[in-house]
Amino acid sequence: MSDFWIRFSRNKGALLGIAMLAAVILVALVAPLMFPKGPWQMVQRPFLTPFATEGLPLGTDTLGRNVAAGLAYGARVSLLVGLVSTLVALAIGVPLGAVAGYYGGWVDEAAMRFTEFFQTIPNFALAIVLVAIMEPTLTSITLAIAIVSWPPVARLVRAEVLSLKKREFVDAAQLAGLSNRRILLAQILPNAMSPIIVMASLMVATAILLESSLAFLGLGDPNIMSWGYMIGAARTVIRSAWWLSFFPGLAIVITVLALNLIGEGLNDAMNPHLNRKGRA
């Protein structure tokens, strides 16, 4: 484990990612302290340009709301939806893939057909349809993102379990009389953790992109300020007020980039023999 940290901390990209993500998390945490009035309140006249008015570093939007406050509160939603939807996707994908890989036969066949079906459907289109029909709320958005994100997890876990179950320690566990359930939960899955963690960190990034895209199309929770909503609302005034779309987009890029850098760093640190080769 200490080898892991040494390798991880040698990766400049990963450290940069950690720093960027820490900054975003900090902003999300202190948002209510920095902007006690919340993101929705009108504070000044609309369309104030950034870096011009004291107390309003990023200007005001079409309704005179503080853009900086919107960004800070938006960070909360992005991180929350990204994290929770990834956890839900893991909760679907890990058991399904593990059972398919371990038991094989018709269970595997059925589980993989099911997974393939969800992988064929265009991700984003399915997410749109799900959120539109369930009505956009934080819960429905999180669920929809989880529903379109789990198939790769199931495939990864299945492949891992398939290769691990041929290993000697599994034979030993069987000889020791452990039940299938125990072997799968206590012996095989812990050994499959590192690729799952890498995939999960990249999934949080994708989930944040998905959430913001949905919100951009008007499929965000109407009670919650999010980066995608801010860009969507400013889309029609791009010619006169570029900063209203620019800053929220920049916030998304920074957050997603940070998570991807961390994911790559984890990957390189956990699979040192693959290091310096780069991956798809």
Place this chain on the structure above:
Amino acid sequence: MAIASTVLGRLLKAAITLLAIVVLNFLLIHAAPGDPAAVMAGEAGAADEKFIAQLRERFGLDQPLHVQLWNYVSNILQLDLGYSYRQGAPVLDLILERLPATLLLTLTAFGISLLFGVAMGVAASARVGKLGDSAITGVALLFYATPLYWAALMAVLVFSVWLGWLPGFGYETVGADYTGLARVLDILKHLILPAATLGLFFMAVYTRMTRASMLEVAQMDFVKTARAKGLPDKVIRRRHILRNALLPVVTLAGLQAGQLVGGAVLTETVFAWPGIGRLMFESLEARDYNTLLGVFLISAAMVILFNIVTDLVYRLIDPRIGATR
């Protein structure tokens, strides 16, 4: 012979998948809050009880669920995707009218992203560990983290609003009435920004895949043999490594291409591109579920078709694939 049976198998599987999507659509309509008759009445702009009851009877919504499912599936098998009260036209007509614009956009974006992605991946792998590699990998990482719609908006801002080089809106110049070559050029001009921004994310994906694949193939024994024979590096890279590295990239690219259709919703919304993605956005705003689900079904069908075509192309390029199965 082998190809014919493969095609048949793939088509059968595609048909089953589409049928499952139709059933999923049906379930989604029934999962929607409020019953479909009330939704339809709302779309038609009337909401009194009598009209709703009439609608319920006319569309068989008073029948048991399995009968309704059967009716729904058989309607769709007859290519009846329902009627859009908002747009005052059958959903299928709306989609067919807009499909060419989406095909033009997505196929161009796919071409651009694959071409530039492979080129950048090859360039990066040739300089692995050096500055050029870091620069390309960094750019790819940045594009990979950029939301499609934001890239589109920023492109409009820079190339259309500030520089005035390219149109940032629509499919062709309205009212210009170009014909022949002038019209083609006009459409191409309008196509550049949407296709480039839609392709940006996928270009990043293909760059990373190509780089990884090139580096992997470069480790193989036949490359060492080629080097031992004294072939120049350039030749080895082009004739030996690239050819082999390209196969997995093309397959994965084909599978990924389905996501382009989803991305088109965002791009078409930003550029007011008159395709099915824009139609999907309009149907969202109007809460027009028939159209929404129709577009969903057709885009899934497009993805499946594209996957089959990629698979076949792959088999033609590399005959080993068919033989091993």
